Amino acid sequence: MTERVVIIGGGPGGYEAAHVAAQLGAEVTIVDTDGVGGSAVLTDCVPSKTLIATAEVMSELSGAAELGVNFLDSEGDAATSIRVDLARLNARVKGLAAEQSSDIERRLTRDGVTVVKGRGSLAGPDRVVAQLDDGSEQMLRADAVLIATGAAPRTLPGAQPDGERILTWEQVYDLTEVPTELIVVGSGVTGAEFASAYLNLGIPVTLVSSRDRVLPGEDADAAKVLEDVLTRRGMNVLSRSRMESVTRDGDVVTVTLTDGRTVQGSHCILALGSVPNTDDMGLEEAGVILKDGGFVNVDRVSRTSARGVYAAGDCTGVLMLASVAAMQGRIAMWHFLGDTVHPLDLKTVSSNVFTAPEIATVGWSQQAVDAGELQAEVVTLPLSGNPRAKMQGVRDGFVKLLCRPGTGSIVGGVVVGPRASELIHPVSIAVAESLTADQLAQAFTVYPSMSGSLAEAARRLHRV
Numbered sequence: 001m002t003e004r005v006v007i008i009g010g011g012p013g014g015y016e017a018a019h020v021a022a023q024l025g026a027e028v029t030i031v032d033t034d035g036v037g038g039s040a041v042l043t044d045c046v047p048s049k050t051l052i053a054t055a056e057v058m059s060e061l062s063g064a065a066e067l068g069v070n071f072l073d074s075e076g077d078a079a080t081s082i083r084v085d086l087a088r089l090n091a092r093v094k095g096l097a098a099e100q101s102s103d104i105e106r107r108l109t110r111d112g113v114t115v116v117k118g119r120g121s122l123a124g125p126d127r128v129v130a131q132l133d134d135g136s137e138q139m140l141r142a143d144a145v146l147i148a149t150g151a152a153p154r155t156l157p158g159a160q161p162d163g164e165r166i167l168t169w170e171q172v173y174d175l176t177e178v179p180t181e182l183i184v185v186g187s188g189v190t191g192a193e194f195a196s197a198y199l200n201l202g203i204p205v206t207l208v209s210s211r212d213r214v215l216p217g218e219d220a221d222a223a224k225v226l227e228d229v230l231t232r233r234g235m236n237v238l239s240r241s242r243m244e245s246v247t248r249d250g251d252v253v254t255v256t257l258t259d260g261r262t263v264q265g266s267h268c269i270l271a272l273g274s275v276p277n278t279d280d281m282g283l284e285e286a287g288v289i290l291k292d293g294g295f296v297n298v299d300r301v302s303r304t305s306a307r308g309v310y311a312a313g314d315c316t317g318v319l320m321l322a323s324v325a326a327m328q329g330r331i332a333m334w335h336f337l338g339d340t341v342h343p344l345d346l347k348t349v350s351s352n353v354f355t356a357p358e359i360a361t362v363g364w365s366q367q368a369v370d371a372g373e374l375q376a377e378v379v380t381l382p383l384s385g386n387p388r389a390k391m392q393g394v395r396d397g398f399v400k401l402l403c404r405p406g407t408g409s410i411v412g413g414v415v416v417g418p419r420a421s422e423l424i425h426p427v428s429i430a431v432a433e434s435l436t437a438d439q440l441a442q443a444f445t446v447y448p449s450m451s452g453s454l455a456e457a458a459r460r461l462h463r464v
């Protein structure tokens, strides 16, 4: 008998699960409101990383003079003769996101997946009701349901976005004029990425951070390097500054802090975290237990408390990354359809903060070592000593490896530098496969290359 799988939400949690389920012979339907690809493709990862691609070009050009490149109309400083065309940049962002969404839909259709455009909710653990755009309803019977509805930007009563000058991260791509003074509220990953990107696009940025430092959840050494670079490039970083409200008067946006201070600018981006899209979906009525904050409670094979109902991605709040959402979705389908399945292991997830420099991390953190959660030797090497870094004018950044003292196996790593997202991969393989520092050290690296520093750090962990 063919199993019927209905997936609510077409982001990476949903569409990756759909491919697996289709491959394993199930009859698959995705119900999605905003377009397949989800927020990941339409408003979050893809748009922000496309914006950041332009910011990287600007940043590299502004350092070009040191490497002997001058623009014809500016002797010495390339930075003064370039400026961003925000309207064109944003048009490119939206075009690319729409194209990727269409690509994903085409691939789903090719795999035989039915895509229903509408809002899905549960009418029991084995029934999904899709409210279609024309107002009609479609009832879909399911042997398994996957909830993959994602999350939306958190807003506060005193800081309501208006879509023009007070913006969520989903609204920034409607800007056609360059902000003259941008305030970013929130110094987690999203806030830091936007603050860094707009700074590199040549826009004055103030970053309002309620904590002691930017990126409170990341490696402390990495966050320090980033904060130093941002302030050196002219960003105004306000730490221990909690936002009370954001208001707008004409062209001026005012952020009022809880201690009474105010910051004014032309635009403000709110990066205050996310809330799960789990309201009014009949989840609890169908037996799906929600955790604090409305996130769906799941185990490591993506099962909820209701039999046959799985959940994946941001709506579970497990780890808000597209890669994790996709893996949770695949795991759910492997589990339901009886294929080999390994429970989700967060200690092997590699992630990246797309600031300049980038910060990539995998496995156990130094914070866990310092807190006595595990024993590990830690070696940190600054990139400033790396020959390739010198050639490219790169001074900021480091590689850090963590290894078990007894077995010598690599349990974690951090890379801070340009393209850290690419450089972390060998460390990620080492962590996933429990390779030793010696094994990592013995593999050839290209000379000269930034990855040479990873091998060098591994050599320093050798014990006789």
Ligand SMILES: Cc1cc2nc3c(=O)[nH]c(=O)nc-3n(C[C@H](O)[C@H](O)[C@H](O)COP(=O)(O)OP(=O)(O)OC[C@H]3O[C@@H](n4cnc5c(N)ncnc54)[C@H](O)[C@@H]3O)c2cc1C
Pocket: 008, 009, 010, 011, 012, 013, 014, 031, 032, 033, 034, 035, 036, 037, 038, 039, 040, 041, 043, 044, 045, 046, 048, 049, 118, 119, 120, 121, 148, 149, 150, 151, 169, 190, 277, 281, 312, 313, 314, 315, 319, 320, 321, 322, 323, 324, 325, 354
């Ligand atoms: C600015 C920003 C940048 C990011 N960059 C990265 C990055 O570089 N790398 C990375 O790994 N992660 C990144 N993330 C995180 C990543 O975007 C999320 O982890 C990912 O989108 C989660 O995927 P998902 O499938 O759970 O949900 P989503 O991608 O949010 O998709 C959910 C879909 O479900 C639909 N939906 C919601 N409710 C219903 C309903 N009732 N019925 C039908 N459809 C519904 C939504 O419209 C949406 O299409 C970023 C996040 C932000 C905010």
